[in-house]
Amino acid sequence: MLNYLIKRIGNSIIVLWVVMTVTFFLMHAIPGGPFTAEKSLPPAVKANIEARYKLNDPLLTQYKDYLANVARGDLGPSFKYVGRSVNDIIAESFPVSLELGLESIFLALLVGVPAGVLAAYRRSRWPDRAVNLLTTLGVAVPSFVLSALLVEFFAMKLGWLPAAMWNSWASRILPAVALAAMPMAFITRLTRSSVLDVLGQDYIKTAKAKGLSTGAVLFRHALPNALIPVVTYLGPMAAGILTGSFVIETIFAIPGLGSYFVTSIYNRDYTVILGITLFYSAIVIFMNMLVDLIYPLLDPRIKLGEREE
Amino acid sequence: MEKQYDFSPLNLSAQSAGQEAAAPSAGYWSDAWLRLKKDKGAMLGLGFILLLLTVAIIGPMLSSFSYEDQNFLQANLGPSAEHWFGTDSLGRDLFIRVLYGARISLAIGIVASLINLVIGVIYGGISGYVGGRTDRIMMNIVDVLYSVPTLLYVILLMVVFKPGLMNIFIAFGISYWLQMARIVRGEVLKLKEQEFVLASRSMGANGSRIILKHLIPNAVGAIIVSLSMSIPDAIFTEAFLSFIGLGVSAPMASWGVLASDGVNTIRVFPFQLFFPAMAISLTMLAFNFLSDGLRDALDPKMRR
Numbered sequence: 001m002l003n004y005l006i007k008r009i010g011n012s013i014i015v016l017w018v019v020m021t022v023t024f025f026l027m028h029a030i031p032g033g034p035f036t037a038e039k040s041l042p043p044a045v046k047a048n049i050e051a052r053y054k055l056n057d058p059l060l061t062q063y064k065d066y067l068a069n070v071a072r073g074d075l076g077p078s079f080k081y082v083g084r085s086v087n088d089i090i091a092e093s094f095p096v097s098l099e100l101g102l103e104s105i106f107l108a109l110l111v112g113v114p115a116g117v118l119a120a121y122r123r124s125r126w127p128d129r130a131v132n133l134l135t136t137l138g139v140a141v142p143s144f145v146l147s148a149l150l151v152e153f154f155a156m157k158l159g160w161l162p163a164a165m166w167n168s169w170a171s172r173i174l175p176a177v178a179l180a181a182m183p184m185a186f187i188t189r190l191t192r193s194s195v196l197d198v199l200g201q202d203y204i205k206t207a208k209a210k211g212l213s214t215g216a217v218l219f220r221h222a223l224p225n226a227l228i229p230v231v232t233y234l235g236p237m238a239a240g241i242l243t244g245s246f247v248i249e250t251i252f253a254i255p256g257l258g259s260y261f262v263t264s265i266y267n268r269d270y271t272v273i274l275g276i277t278l279f280y281s282a283i284v285i286f287m288n289m290l291v292d293l294i295y296p297l298l299d300p301r302i303k304l305g306e307r308e309e
Numbered sequence: 310m311e312k313q314y315d316f317s318p319l320n321l322s323a324q325s326a327g328q329e330a331a332a333p334s335a336g337y338w339s340d341a342w343l344r345l346k347k348d349k350g351a352m353l354g355l356g357f358i359l360l361l362l363t364v365a366i367i368g369p370m371l372s373s374f375s376y377e378d379q380n381f382l383q384a385n386l387g388p389s390a391e392h393w394f395g396t397d398s399l400g401r402d403l404f405i406r407v408l409y410g411a412r413i414s415l416a417i418g419i420v421a422s423l424i425n426l427v428i429g430v431i432y433g434g435i436s437g438y439v440g441g442r443t444d445r446i447m448m449n450i451v452d453v454l455y456s457v458p459t460l461l462y463v464i465l466l467m468v469v470f471k472p473g474l475m476n477i478f479i480a481f482g483i484s485y486w487l488q489m490a491r492i493v494r495g496e497v498l499k500l501k502e503q504e505f506v507l508a509s510r511s512m513g514a515n516g517s518r519i520i521l522k523h524l525i526p527n528a529v530g531a532i533i534v535s536l537s538m539s540i541p542d543a544i545f546t547e548a549f550l551s552f553i554g555l556g557v558s559a560p561m562a563s564w565g566v567l568a569s570d571g572v573n574t575i576r577v578f579p580f581q582l583f584f585p586a587m588a589i590s591l592t593m594l595a596f597n598f599l600s601d602g603l604r605d606a607l608d609p610k611m612r613r
Binding site for chain 2: 148
């Protein structure tokens with residue numbers, strides 16, 4: 001167990017280092033520096049700025065500095081917002097994204113799992129078909145279109161919910177729904193197919209033969225095993241929610257990390273792009289590791305580190 | 310492909326060993342086509358995609374409007390007999406822009422998938438065929454790349470490159486081949502122990518010939534299924550990139566650009582969002598149905 005954990009953490013650090021190196025050199029491959037946009041800058045001022053951010057050091061020195069800083073947990077200053085560091089930006093805006101993300105995950109599970117069980121239980125009947133239609137639509141509509149439609153309908157036409165901002169509990173509903181739509185569709189399909197799988201197994205027949213009620217068979221015997229694939233999906237889902245938040249937070253004017261990321265792309269604020277990419281990668285890698293660790297706890301048939309085979 | 314040697318004992322032994330599932334023959338393809346034909350959703354999807362391709366290629370030639378002609382006197386008109394989908398804020402005909410968008414979005418989907426195919430087949434083929442330490446190292450590299458959200462690479466690449474069609478091809482091409490490499494490797498691992506490979510090797514065929522002429526053709530089913538899933542993925546991702554300002558540049562417009570322009574005017578001119586969004590969604594549905602059907606038809610083991 002401990003050995004495995006150490007190996008996994010070591011692997012994760014290597015992955016992070018690779019990501020960091022690739023992103024660093026990619027960012028520095030861009031023709032022109034981060035200040036080339038401001039053409040009116042006098043040469044002296046420009047030289048001053050470049051000296052301050054150490055942009056004139058040899059690339060390798062900059063790389064070493066960056067590595068050392070990141071190792072200490074310092075992601076560097078923002079080039080566009082004077083006096084603010086990437087750490088400040090993350091500390092300020094990530095809690096908002098985290099809250100939105102957790103709400104979406106919760107919502108996706110709360111709706112997706114029961115819908116999947118229902119579809120599997122009523123296979124090829126109308127509930128299955130309805131669920132199938134909805135999940136197909138959920139995968140086919142881009143999130144920004146869905147958000148626009150939700151805003152238009154619930155905020156503009158009906159006036160039930162606020163169209164944007166992040167202040168009351170009501171303002172959380174629309175963005176959470178828009179962000180949850182895609183993972184919800186996936187979870188529903190995943191649950192459906194894995195419940196179907198489990199329902200065909202012998203121990204379910206035994207449970208039925210004992211005379212247990214449908215509810216007991218479905219929820220006490222079938223569901224726990226059927227949920228194992230859903231747990232595997234948590235890693236990719238975290239990635240999906242992160243990247244989904246770029247669009248959703250921008251549309252709903254939510255001051256989270258996702259909208260900051262998009263703004264920094266527009267501004268070509270390289271250190272912020274780099275820092276947030278690294279931060280996101282760390283989260284996703286951590287989630288994947290967590291899933292690998294939880295997995296054998298849920299399914300005793302699987303030994304630690306053998307999921308791939 | 311093996312037919313050109315007419316190495317009859319091989320065929321006999323393959324049949325007697327009951328390995329028809331692993332060695333597709335003419336029967337495999339006609340069976341698959343029969344299975345696919347029975348799947349209404351898949352045929353509907355296939356029909357829609359073929360229709361879309363035709364209209365996207367021919368349509369703009371027949372129209373009197375072009376995708377960049379601006380006419381401010383006719384800006385923001387609703388759908389009419391003259392402008393089927395209405396016009397946008399610069400007075401450009403939306404119908405023709407959606408058709409051109411189809412060209413661009415489909416081109417992105419298809420070209421990106423083909424680049425993935427080439428890289429993935431070569432990488433996965435070598436990894437699976439050589440095996441041993443090489444395989445482990447190559448697959449470890451894939452695992453490392455896989456553990457970071459692909460979209461982040463694409464965003465970074467698009468920030469480094471300038472937004473544009475060519476660069477989208479490149480960025481997608483070098484980011485999305487991991488899945489393909491894994492699938493091809495898995496198939497090659499399964500196939501390479503079979504007798505026809507041994508026969509070919511005993512006749513002096515070298516590694517690249519065996520991979521390209523014998524192993525890959527046998528893995529075509531799995532590759533096609535994966536392709537039919539990666540095309541809509543690429544279209545979707547491009548729409549997403551367009552929304553955050555990293556898509557193709559004006560006056561060209563993919564569906565993603567059109568839809569994200571439409572989002573801005575949804576209050577006043579909802580039709581400007583409706584048509585491009587419809588185009589994206591219908592195409593996604595069509596590809597989804599088709600790839601589900603293909604999976605069932607080409608890969609009976611994966612059927613649920």
